[in-house]
Amino acid sequence: MSNRMAIVLAAGKGTRMKSSLYKVLHPVCGLPMVEHVIRSVKQSGVSQIVTIVGHGAEKVQEVLGDHSQYALQEEQLGTGHAVLQAKDLLGTLDGTTLVICGDTPLLTGETLTELFDTHEKSGAKATILTAIADDSTGYGRIVRSANDEVAKIVEQKDAQAAELAIKEINTGTYVFDNQALFNALSHVTNDNAQGEYYLPDVIELIKADGDVVSAHIMDDMDEAIGVNDRVALSQAQRTMMRRINLAHMRNGVTFGNADSTYIEPDVVIGNDTVIEAGVHLKGQTIIGSNCFVGMNSEIVDSQIADHVTITQSVIEESIIGERTDIGPFAHIRPNSVLGKEVHIGNFVEVKNSRVGDETKAGHLAYIGDADLGKKINVGCGTIFVNYNGKSKARSNIGDQAFIGSNANIVAPVNVGEKGFVAAGSTIINDVPAEALAISRTEQKNVPNYWEKLSKK
The missing domain is CATH 3.90.550.10 (Spore Coat Polysaccharide Biosynthesis Protein SpsA; Chain A)
Known part of the structure; x- marks a missing residue:
């Protein structure tokens, strides 16, 4: 040569x-x-x-x-x-x-x-x-x-x-x-x-x-094909998509609808993974074997381990552990690491956080700038309050802690192992291990309020 x-x-x-x-x-x-x-x-x-x-x-x-x-x-x-x-x-x-x-x-x-x-x-x-x-x-x-x-x-x-x-x-x-x-x-x-x-x-x-x-x-x-206008650019895109998707299929990946699935050239996908219609896989994304990526999901520059289920969700610059399930409608933002068998449910957002094995956040929660241990329950409506208007701070939650629904965790704060946060509480101080933290104002009931309201 x-x-x-x-x-x-x-x-x-x-x-x-x-x-x-x-x-x-x-x-x-x-x-x-x-x-x-x-x-x-x-x-x-x-x-x-x-x-x-x-x-x-x-x-x-x-x-x-x-x-x-x-x-x-x-x-x-x-x-x-x-x-x-x-x-x-x-x-x-x-x-x-x-x-x-x-x-x-x-x-x-x-x-x-x-x-x-x-x-x-x-x-x-x-x-x-x-x-x-x-x-x-x-x-x-x-x-x-x-x-x-x-x-x-x-x-x-x-x-x-x-x-x-x-x-x-x-x-x-x-x-x-x-x-x-x-x-x-x-x-x-x-x-x-x-x-x-x-x-x-x-x-x-x-x-x-x-x-x-x-x-x-x-x-x-x-x-x-030489690309000289937007028409030729579109033709080149379609041809490249078919080429990329065909290579993945030959490597053992199943597509629900390959013609509507967008995958960039550097993406790696393991065998026996199923990719449904409308999925976008971008950048340096790596997906393991036996995964399921549901329709209209988007994954960018992320590493997904084996046996992960992702349903109609967005994942960016993050690492997802084995047998974790995400979605529907979850958003995993950059610099997040989810452990094994984690459950991130519908309308949950995770940003710049570490979530330990078997921890669950079922729905309607925001986990931002936090380190969560193993086997934690994050209740519906929980907010990790990480920004004071000038700077961001982190919170730490110990293994097997329980965060009740509609709780506010105001960083920086630590919740010890097996600590409990009662529903509706706003936590601004550390919670010792195995302690229960309750932060609620006293409930007041006003009698005959309906009658007073109807006369206005």
């Missing part, structure tokens, strides 16, 4: 997107398009990547970081001119160079590897990634010679009737002998209607030198 390099074209503004966001940064399943491209390129064995940036250069560099080197195309003078900006970084090197657009998020590492392999085995100076299209309208056609080599690329507007009937199209992705690429680029002219330097002209120059140009036909035409 020769030294493999890549040039990613990401300098275009993308005016057809009609957006203030730089085109290649528009997300597909949660990742910027150009990040999908870089990931696939790295999977193909490339040792050096140069991304050509222009509009929004700083933002692209912020997203990709040290996964690439960068070259600036100050003026957008065509694809050939864009590739030429990498000459200072790559121009003197021997090896094979991939040229790929930053708005092609569906190209896979496997396809790019096959493209490299085809090129290196053929001895060609250039290899074009092509596809067989049912409808080739708008694409450049690949015209082959009698010995099946690429004779030329004919653009739609220049094609004759017989050429228009060709189904093999140019995807705009190429592999070149690096020296041949930069030698040919030095001879490309802008003698065309747009006054730009076009990369496909390199193919003609290589052919003119008597060198071989080959083509590799990709298996899946869907990978070839």
Whole structure:
């Protein structure tokens, strides 16, 4: 295998997107398009990547970081001119160079590897990634010679009737002998209607030198899509969703309705887990085996252990222990850790808290900035009062404590092991272990109140 390099074209503004966001940064399943491209390129064995940036250069560099080197195309003078900006970084090197657009998020590492392999085995100076299209309208056609080599690329507007009937199209992705690429680029002219330097002209120059140009036909035409507007962005999103969900199904995950389930690329799901319709799984989420994620739940950057049940709930940046059940309509906010066999019921919110094994909060409670031990009962309507208007404080509840309904735990406060808080109490002082805390005003009954009220 020769030294493999890549040039990613990401300098275009993308005016057809009609957006203030730089085109290649528009997300597909949660990742910027150009990040999908870089990931696939790295999977193909490339040792050096140069991304050509222009509009929004700083933002692209912020997203990709040290996964690439960068070259600036100050003026957008065509694809050939864009590739030429990498000459200072790559121009003197021997090896094979991939040229790929930053708005092609569906190209896979496997396809790019096959493209490299085809090129290196053929001895060609250039290899074009092509596809067989049912409808080739708008694409450049690949015209082959009698010995099946690429004779030329004919653009739609220049094609004759017989050429228009060709189904093999140019995807705009190429592999070149690096020296041949930069030698040919030095001879490309802008003698065309747009006054730009076009990369496909390199193919003609290589052919003119008597060198071989080959083509590799990709298996899946869907990978070839280039995203230039919101319609294509939507198509890319749907295709990526199907690809991701299919991979999970093949790994033993059951979907209630895969077409309505959104899962981002880095999510990991164990086998025998069931994912119902409308679920969104985002970021670096890991879900164990034999879990159930009910419809319309959302899980972001969280770790879910085995045998967990989540019903119509939201979980963010949290850790959930084995056999815990959550929901319906619960909200687990960032920095929460739930132990094993915890029950968080309907309309319960947990934020920045630790909840010990077998602790239960059945309904209508807020647990914020608190550390709860094991086997605690948190009654309906309980509020952990953690904010005084200026700063937040924490509360600690010992193992097997009982918090009665409609209690207010005003932080900072400690409730000892097996401590009891009576329903309706507002607790502002520590509760010793095994003690009962009651904080209620004396009840007063006003006789004949209905009669007095009705006379008003």
